[in-house]
Amino acid sequence: DTGVSQDPRHKITKRGQNVTFRCDPISEHNRLYWYRQTLGQGPEFLTYFQNEAQLEKSRLLSDRFSAERPKGSFSTLEIQRTEQGDSAMYLCASSLDIRGNTIYFGEGSWLTVV
């Protein structure tokens, strides 16, 4: 399968702990996106990379959140000192750097903070 893959698919953590999610985009896709989705809502943009450069960050991305894409391939999203409000599905997506190009999503990483 050559789609976007995310790991882990599910994570339960205690409030205050740190969590890290990994995303492997479709091969040769130079754009990578992170979105967050809560129940009953559409996905909300968090940040995106073009190759290894982080080009935009949403105001939703507080200082407890950090995303990296060190070699322009896979990416990690770390949440420090998790809060219950962080409970959500974290979606990764990738695309080629072509105007209007389709963005493909992974299956998501579901985070529950207890």
Added chain:
Amino acid sequence: TQLLEQSPQFLSIQEGENLTVYCNSSSVFSSLQWYRQEPGEGPVLLVTVVTGGEVKKLKRLTFQFGDARKDSSLHITAAQPGDTGLYLCAGASWGNEKLTFGTGTRLTIIP
């Protein structure tokens, strides 16, 4: 801030009926995509429309992009239980290819 409003928010119809879901915005988009999402899974792309007025068909699904590139519709003919899911529209803008998602339409087809 670009906003995409979808209507209806919830729709429950009998198998075999037709339905239309709408996606509206005051903003202009360079392209618009429709996704279908199952619970606990990521959105799965159905179609991308890039030209104002464009109509695309995918079996029983017909997608239309408005002439002014501000709105779109999804029409399903003879709905089947397998069509049940959350339908999301998402728009991209020139020079900023991140997607802005709509509020979603949760569709339930009753056998």
